[in-house]
Amino acid sequence: MHTRLRDGAEFDLVRRFLDVWGDDAAGIGDDAAVLPAVKNARLVATIDSSVENVHFRRDWLTPAEIGYRAAAAALSDLAAMAASPLGILTAIVLPETWLADADQIANGIAEAASGCDAKVLGGDLSGGGELAITISALGAAQRPLLRSGARIGDFIYVTGRLGGPAAAVRAFRSGASPQGKHRGRFAHPIPRLREAIWLAQSGISAGIDISDGLVADLEHVAAASDVSISVDLEHVPAIDGVSQLDAAGSGEEYELAVTSGSELDTKEFERRFGIELTRIGMVEKGAARVTLLDRGTRVASPSGYLHFSK
Numbered sequence: 001m002h003t004r005l006r007d008g009a010e011f012d013l014v015r016r017f018l019d020v021w022g023d024d025a026a027g028i029g030d031d032a033a034v035l036p037a038v039k040n041a042r043l044v045a046t047i048d049s050s051v052e053n054v055h056f057r058r059d060w061l062t063p064a065e066i067g068y069r070a071a072a073a074a075l076s077d078l079a080a081m082a083a084s085p086l087g088i089l090t091a092i093v094l095p096e097t098w099l100a101d102a103d104q105i106a107n108g109i110a111e112a113a114s115g116c117d118a119k120v121l122g123g124d125l126s127g128g129g130e131l132a133i134t135i136s137a138l139g140a141a142q143r144p145l146l147r148s149g150a151r152i153g154d155f156i157y158v159t160g161r162l163g164g165p166a167a168a169v170r171a172f173r174s175g176a177s178p179q180g181k182h183r184g185r186f187a188h189p190i191p192r193l194r195e196a197i198w199l200a201q202s203g204i205s206a207g208i209d210i211s212d213g214l215v216a217d218l219e220h221v222a223a224a225s226d227v228s229i230s231v232d233l234e235h236v237p238a239i240d241g242v243s244q245l246d247a248a249g250s251g252e253e254y255e256l257a258v259t260s261g262s263e264l265d266t267k268e269f270e271r272r273f274g275i276e277l278t279r280i281g282m283v284e285k286g287a288a289r290v291t292l293l294d295r296g297t298r299v300a301s302p303s304g305y306l307h308f309s310k
Helices: 009-024 063-080 096-115 164-174 180-187 193-201 214-225 244-249 266-273
Strands: 042-051 084-093 119-126 132-141 155-159 204-209 228-232 256-260 277-284 289-294 297-299
Touching: 009 096, 042 063, 063 084, 063 096, 063 132, 063 180, 063 193, 063 204, 084 096, 084 193, 096 119, 096 132, 164 180, 164 244, 193 204, 193 256, 193 266, 204 214, 214 228, 214 244, 214 256, 214 289, 266 277
Parallel strands: 084 119, 228 289
Antiparallel strands: 042 132, 084 132, 155 256, 155 277, 204 256, 228 277, 289 297
């Protein structure tokens, strides 16, 4: 049940969202969301923003895809921690020029949430100059997976095939239409929540979701764990039509990179989830960094996505 809302343009818009969300929303209308207590688990919380002309452009994606991607990015952070979703909170800055598309944005958010068995628990609405969607995702995990757990001698694995989102963005920026597979990976990433929980149960030691690029995100693991990481470029799984070097630098993948002290059953993983799990390198003793090797020869690493650059 939702709390009854008073009259007014803002609350009429909230009611529009609630009509779209239906059973995908719960308990909206009070000052804060109320969650059930979770026994024998720890609360995991994350927040992620998607801003017009920074993370997307209006002519690249449909309104529903924009809403979906914003929610999927936050839910992917729960996957990185091997947490089960409890729900999401949504804060939207909605310019007047986007009002007609509000229902479609809400549809996209609902699609991402329901696909991960998460409810929309509440949020905030504001006017502004550019569309911005901020999603807080809440989850629970018995043993949250951290970036700091990698140990010398661990194997490194990655889920899926990389490179599609970066290829799509390159095509958009050049004025071309991306290949269908590339656009699909950019417009409709899938948070690897079930996969992460299976991997955690298989004993992985550290993990991260790939949002800034494989090499760039593994650098976070190297720094947090104070280890050196070597990645074999020839083993990096690339989507069709993309080089392995470009795949290693592609951001907004929302696949998982994990470390494990023992070899993982890659065939069983693919049988269960329909995507690949590929061993791509090792955790080694040395300075906290990532070294990219092409058949044993060190090559320059792609920079990945930089949120702030000079």
